[in-house]
Amino acid sequence: MESPTVARETPSFAELFASQYAAMVRLAGLLGADDPEDIAQEAFARLHRRTLRDAGSSLAYLRSTVCNLTRNRIRHLRIARLRRPEPPEPVPSGEHQALVAEQHRELLGALDRLPRRQREALVLRYWLDLSEREIAEAMGVSAGSVKTHMSRALATLRGTL
Amino acid sequence: MNDIEERLRAALHARAQTYDISPGAWHEVRRRTERGGRARLWLPAALAVAVAAALVAPAVSRTDPPRPDAAADPVIDQLTAGSSPLGGPVTLDDPSGVELWFARGRQGEVEVCFRIDRPRSGGCRITAGFELSSQQALYMGTTEVAGAEEFVDYGVFRGEPATVTALTRDGSVVEGSMEQPPGAPMPIWSIPLKAADQVGEIRFTGAEGGQLAVLRRASLPDPPAPADPALTLPGGLLAYRAEGPEDVLFTRRGMPLGRTPLDPVQTPRLIPGEGLLFGVVSGATAHVTVTFHDGEKGVDTVPDPWGLGLALFALPDGETAMTSWAGLDASGTELWRVRTEVDEEYFTRWRIGEPVTVPGSEGSVGGPFRLWWADVPGQGRQVCGTLGCVPSSQDALGPSGARITTYLPEGAEVTRYGAAGEGWTSVTAVAADGRRFPGSFVRPPGAAYRLWFLRYPRDARIAAIAVGHGDGEKERLHPQ
Numbered sequence: 001m002e003s004p005t006v007a008r009e010t011p012s013f014a015e016l017f018a019s020q021y022a023a024m025v026r027l028a029g030l031l032g033a034d035d036p037e038d039i040a041q042e043a044f045a046r047l048h049r050r051t052l053r054d055a056g057s058s059l060a061y062l063r064s065t066v067c068n069l070t071r072n073r074i075r076h077l078r079i080a081r082l083r084r085p086e087p088p089e090p091v092p093s094g095e096h097q098a099l100v101a102e103q104h105r106e107l108l109g110a111l112d113r114l115p116r117r118q119r120e121a122l123v124l125r126y127w128l129d130l131s132e133r134e135i136a137e138a139m140g141v142s143a144g145s146v147k148t149h150m151s152r153a154l155a156t157l158r159g160t161l
Numbered sequence: 162m163n164d165i166e167e168r169l170r171a172a173l174h175a176r177a178q179t180y181d182i183s184p185g186a187w188h189e190v191r192r193r194t195e196r197g198g199r200a201r202l203w204l205p206a207a208l209a210v211a212v213a214a215a216l217v218a219p220a221v222s223r224t225d226p227p228r229p230d231a232a233a234d235p236v237i238d239q240l241t242a243g244s245s246p247l248g249g250p251v252t253l254d255d256p257s258g259v260e261l262w263f264a265r266g267r268q269g270e271v272e273v274c275f276r277i278d279r280p281r282s283g284g285c286r287i288t289a290g291f292e293l294s295s296q297q298a299l300y301m302g303t304t305e306v307a308g309a310e311e312f313v314d315y316g317v318f319r320g321e322p323a324t325v326t327a328l329t330r331d332g333s334v335v336e337g338s339m340e341q342p343p344g345a346p347m348p349i350w351s352i353p354l355k356a357a358d359q360v361g362e363i364r365f366t367g368a369e370g371g372q373l374a375v376l377r378r379a380s381l382p383d384p385p386a387p388a389d390p391a392l393t394l395p396g397g398l399l400a401y402r403a404e405g406p407e408d409v410l411f412t413r414r415g416m417p418l419g420r421t422p423l424d425p426v427q428t429p430r431l432i433p434g435e436g437l438l439f440g441v442v443s444g445a446t447a448h449v450t451v452t453f454h455d456g457e458k459g460v461d462t463v464p465d466p467w468g469l470g471l472a473l474f475a476l477p478d479g480e481t482a483m484t485s486w487a488g489l490d491a492s493g494t495e496l497w498r499v500r501t502e503v504d505e506e507y508f509t510r511w512r513i514g515e516p517v518t519v520p521g522s523e524g525s526v527g528g529p530f531r532l533w534w535a536d537v538p539g540q541g542r543q544v545c546g547t548l549g550c551v552p553s554s555q556d557a558l559g560p561s562g563a564r565i566t567t568y569l570p571e572g573a574e575v576t577r578y579g580a581a582g583e584g585w586t587s588v589t590a591v592a593a594d595g596r597r598f599p600g601s602f603v604r605p606p607g608a609a610y611r612l613w614f615l616r617y618p619r620d621a622r623i624a625a626i627a628v629g630h631g632d633g634e635k636e637r638l639h640p641q
Contacts, residue, residue, distance in 0.1 A: 021186055026177040034296070036180050037189075038377065045193035104172035111172070126166060127173040158165055 013048055016058055023128070024066050030123045031070040032112065039069045063128070063138040067120060074116065110160040118153035121146055236396035236437070236477055247271065248344030253351045255313040257304040263345045271346055273317050277304060282397045282413065284435050288317065288347075298350070298365050298374040305356070314363060315351040316376070322348045323373050324366040329358035337363070390466040394475035396437045402467060409465075409473070411439055423469060429499055431486055438483075439475035441465075446472050446488035446496060453479035511535040512545070515606040519576055519614055532578055532612055533605055544580050544612060575621075578614035586631030588613045593622040 024043055029036035043065040047058060111119060117139065124135045136143045183189070250262035258278030264285060266272050276283035286301065297319050305312035318339060325337030337352025354360050365374040391401035399412050402423070411418045411432065419432035421441055431440040431451075438451060442462060450459040458479060462472035487498040516533035535545045581588070581602050588600040600615025617623060627636040 017187065017190065022182050025182055026180045029180040030173055030177060035375065035377065037183055037186065041186060041189050041193060044190045048190070104168075104175055107168055107172045108176055111169070122169060123173060126170045127177060154165060157169070161165070 013058075016047075016062075017044055020059060020062060024062055027063065027066050027123065027128065028070050030127055031067065031120060032074055032116075033070045034073065039066055039073065042069055060134065060137050063124070063130075063134075064140065067124075067138050068140070071116065071120075106161060107157070110157050113160075114153050114156060117141070117145075118149045118156070121149040122153050125150060236475070247346060248342040251340045251342060251349045251351075253304075253313050253315060254353065255304050255311075257312075259304050259313065259315065261301075261315060261349050262342075263347075273301065273349075275302065275315075284396075286435065296374065298363075298376055300363075300376045305354075310357070311353065311355050313351050313353050314378070315349065318348045318350050318365065318374075320347075320373070321368070323368075325350045325352050325363065326366065327352055327354060327358070327360040327363050329355075329360055331358075335360070392463060392466050392473060394439060394463065394473060395460070396435075396439075396475050396477070398437060398439055398475045400439075400473055409441055413437075423465075423471060429486070429488060429497060431499075433478060436478050437475055438478050438486075440473070442472050442474065442488050443496075444470040444472050445490055447491040448489040448493070449474045449476070449486065450489065451476065451479065451486040452484050454484060455479070513605075517603050517605045517612070519578070532603075532614070534610060534612075544578060575618075576614060576616045577626075578612055581611040581613040582628070582630075584630050585611075585613065585628055587627075587629035587636070588615055589627045589629075589636070590615050590617045590621075590623050591625045591627050592617070593624040596621065597627075 021040060021044065024040040025036045027036075028039035033039045043062050046065055047062055050061070111122065114122070120139055121135055124130045124138055130138065132143045132146045135146045139146065141149075245265045247263040247265055250260045253259045253261070259275060260277075261273065261275045264272045264274050266285070266287070271288050272285040273288055274283070274285040288299075299316045299318070300314070301316040303312055303314045305314075314337075322339040322341060325339060327335045327337070329335060335352060335354060335358065337350055339348040339350045341348040350365075352363060361378055363376045363378070364372060365376075367373050389402050391399050394400055394411075397413055398418070400409050401412075402409055408420050408422050410420045411434075413435060418434040418437075419439070421430045421432060423441065429440070429442045429446075431438055442449060444464065446462055448459055448461050450457055456479070458476055460474050460476040462474045465471040465473060485498055485500045488496045490496055513534040513536050516531035518531050533545050577590070577600075585602070588602070590598040590600065592598070598615055598617040598621070600613055602611045602613050604611045615626075629636050
């Protein structure tokens with residue numbers, strides 16, 4: 001539907017925004033941010049204020065910033081939400097998303113209950129299709145830790161479902 | 162890749178689609194960087210930005226050009242017609258005469274609807290995306306118009322009614338309210354605001370004082386140039402140039418709905434939002450048709466008022482998924498066609514044979530549902546449906562498989578399907594109250610194996626699936 005973006009070795013900030021903004025919002029949301037757009041906008045704003053030594057590393061910087069900001073935000077909210085009631089079960093509805101929700105509810109619920117690092121590793125691997133090295137870079141941990149987080153997370157999910 | 166990984170991928174993909182993207186995001190990022198005080202050249206990037214910004218999200222504009230007189234706009238009637246109310250309406254204390262209510266749509270989906278008298282506007286929004294998200298409060302809109310000193314913001318909330326407040330520029334607190342009429346699935350919140358208060362956030366607090374949710378009021382879309390005419394489109398939609406003016410911005414009752422670039426050689430661009438489909442096409446395009454799974458809709462385009470040789474359009478969205486849209490010239494000759502079929506490639510990579518349609522699913526939301534066999538590398542045969550694949554356990558273990566809940570006009574149903582065993586002669590869902598819901602088998606063309614499927618009302622408590630083997634043996638019951 002849209003015209004293809006002209007391929008360049010180093011995308012401009014605007015091109016990066018155009019191609020990656022939605023993905024960063026969704027990454028923040030999948031990681032559990034309560035306001036994913038706020039996280040994504042702040043990540044882009046920080047990128048814009050920063051001069052990266054390697055211009056090609058902008059995307060990695062964005063991913064890492066989204067992970068960090070989301071982590072901080074969740075930590076901040078945890079105290080405020082200690083007494084928060086569990087959200088009610090979704091009422092039936094008919095949109096395509098509701099049908100998808102019906103199928104995936106159990107799995108997504110189990111994912112949400114995973115420890116934060118394990119959830120991050122799974123989202124980065126199975127939604128963004130990142131390599132272990134890229135996941136490690138985004139999470140700020142070693143590739144070995146990524147392997148550990150992933151295997152524990154998958155084992156937990158298998159045991160839960 | 163094993164089953165859990167495949168399911169995880171599909172589940173994350175599905176949840177990711179529930180996060181809305183605000184059309185004002187580019188402006189918000191720019192505002193933040195300017196606030197940071199570091200001067201840096203902002204590239205003229207309207208085209209690139211619009212690719213991301215031409216998405217739909219609720220957001221608030223503090224200024225908007227004068228509204229069109231939508232007194233005789235059949236599209237607005239179409240947007241709120243055909244739904245059955247769930248509970249009574251909530252009328253907000255505002256001169257605009259805004260009224261909100263929940264409804265069940267034509268195909269069973271829960272919607273929240275609004276109607277505003279001055280200027281006339283209305284529509285319904287399906288709540289499923291909100292329910293699937295992790296958000297507890299949903300911003301639906303505002304009655305703010307250009308120059309208004311007072312207005313009301315409103316939306317819906319999940320969970321027990323909470324306290325709604327906003328902090329004004331001078332530090333005072335404005336209180337809103339929540340109301341859940343009997344029969345309504347969730348509370349409707351509203352808060353009266355004044356333009357002078359410059360409220361940036363709306364907060365939701367629980368009974369014990371804990372903060373439950375915060376909604377930000379988004380930054381403004383660029384107002385139109387004073388001498389630049391705005392274009393009124395069906396559905397109370399207003400289009401005007403912004404950002405340079407290299408973009409066209411679409412707004413409705415003060416809400417930015419989408420932004421897309423104005424190309425010298427216009428690429429057809431279509432944006433969905435608030436039950437409408439709208440966009441920009443080349444000036445040679447006199448008519449736009451949109452093809453859905455269940456039919457086609459069309460509308461004549463309107464020439465742009467800016468002398469750019471382009472055309473704009475707006476028409477009501479369809480009931481089922483869109484498969485393509487096309488532009489025709491004045492003589493009816495098709496000039497171009499854009500295919501928008503849902504990306505099923507992910508699920509159809511390893512398909513064996515042709516898919517079959519689940520009988521009776523044609524009228525369901527998101528339907529019709531299709532089933533097919535797939536040979537997934539490393540995992541063998543799987544039963545795949547429109548929404549994903551499940552392993553085929555068509556051995557002696559009995560009926561395992563996937564289920565799809567559909568919401569038909571006659572009532573919600575569950576459809577279950579799976580791989581049929583070699584000797585199976587019948588498959589029946591047995592409810593706890595003794596009711597039996599017989600299923601049937603189908604062999605997709607070109608496939609060597611059969612699939613079973615059965616349907617039952619969503620409220621039926623299924624105790625077992627009974628499988629007949631046709632060898633004189635009684636049915637085997639497989640408890641659920």
